[in-house]
Amino acid sequence: MTSPDFTRNRENFCYRHPDRQSFVLCQRCTRTVCADCQTQAPVGVICPECMKADRKAQTPAQRRAHRAWRTTSGSSQPIATYAIIAVTSVVGLLQLLLGPIVDRTLLFATPFLLPDMFGGDFSFQPWRMLTSMLVHSGITHFLLNMLALWMIGRSLEPLLGRGRFVALYLIGGLGGSVAMAVLDPVVATVGASGGIFALMGALLVIGRHIGANIRGILVILAINLAIGFIQTLNIAWQAHIGGAAVGALVGLIFARTRKRSQRTAQILLLVALTVVLLAIAFLVTPIVLRSLF
Structure with missing residues (x-):
């Protein structure tokens, strides 16, 4: 409709x-x-x-x-969506074969951003903010995330184009990790939820911009965000909120810089957003940690 x-x-x-x-x-x-x-x-x-x-x-x-x-x-098929699912599936298979070593190698935790604050027990590994999107806490977690990615990606990737779609997914995943670092810096996290919620946030904004009926998208996003607050499910709601918020910002950038003549402005805005997220991770997180310890 x-x-x-x-x-x-x-x-x-x-x-x-x-x-x-x-x-x-x-x-x-x-x-x-x-x-x-x-x-x-x-x-x-x-x-x-x-x-x-x-x-x-x-x-x-x-x-x-x-x-x-x-x-x-290639063709106009959602190749990037399938590629992300394939890479994540390979990592999921490695988790089954190799066990916790894969989780420990790829998961994200705030100490990897600020090793000096934790007595040198951690090394500086900021790339974990993205690699954590490849590992999951179990088969159910993996299947639900990949199903959501497949369902949304088939519609959103042809709408945006492959490059914009991948940029949205990665920046959204980064936003989810930054939200975890700021809102719950003592907890490690895994999963592609940040990127997937970014896709939903962007779809909501883009749909609103082009005049589509966004009620269904809004309801689905609200339900998924609410589920994250159920304590017994042990879901990182911080990553959900961070991913959705960043995805909405990326969607707004795409919607306002759609013309070919605005491509440079679009790239610069995406870079600026990424820089802001990294600044929050490295500058705000130490303040939060000092208030906790």
Whole structure:
């Protein structure tokens, strides 16, 4: 279901398939194209008309190079979503085969950001803020997260494009780890929940921006956030909130910098957000820890 504003704004739909919603623009003519109409180019995607124009202007050597590019560039399928699930599944298999050593190697805990505050028992390993997204506390935790990623990624990745989707997932995961470091610095954490909640937060903001009916997304997000506060489930609600909040910010950046001419601004804003998150992790966390000990 969609709102009247969404229906009236034809820029929210593919120019060749008026019933298909999309958030991806042709990098040549800036028309909106759905997943079936996107052709991967060396930079971004282009629409069928621009592709036809390119082919007419190509030399025989360029046509051969173009055919080679198409064989390696893939399709409009949510490849990034499948790749993330595949990598996480490999790590999950290693957890089953090797046991706790995988958890200890990849999990995130605040002392890995501030080893000097803990008597030198920890080394400086900030990358754990992202590697913790690859390990889970059990099969159920893993399956639920991967199911959510598969369900959301199939719709959101074609809407954003692979690069934006991966950036959203990683920055959201970083936001979840930073929230854990600030709100509960004495607890270690694992799981992809931060990145997944970032996808939901971004989907909520982008849907609101293009005039879609976001009630269903809002209800699902609210339910999942509420579940995190059930103590018996031992869920890191801090990572959920952090991921959702950062995802909403990333979604706002995407929504406000959609034009090709705004690509540089979009990248700079994403970098600035990442820097702010890292600054919070390294500057605010010591203050929180000193107040606790």
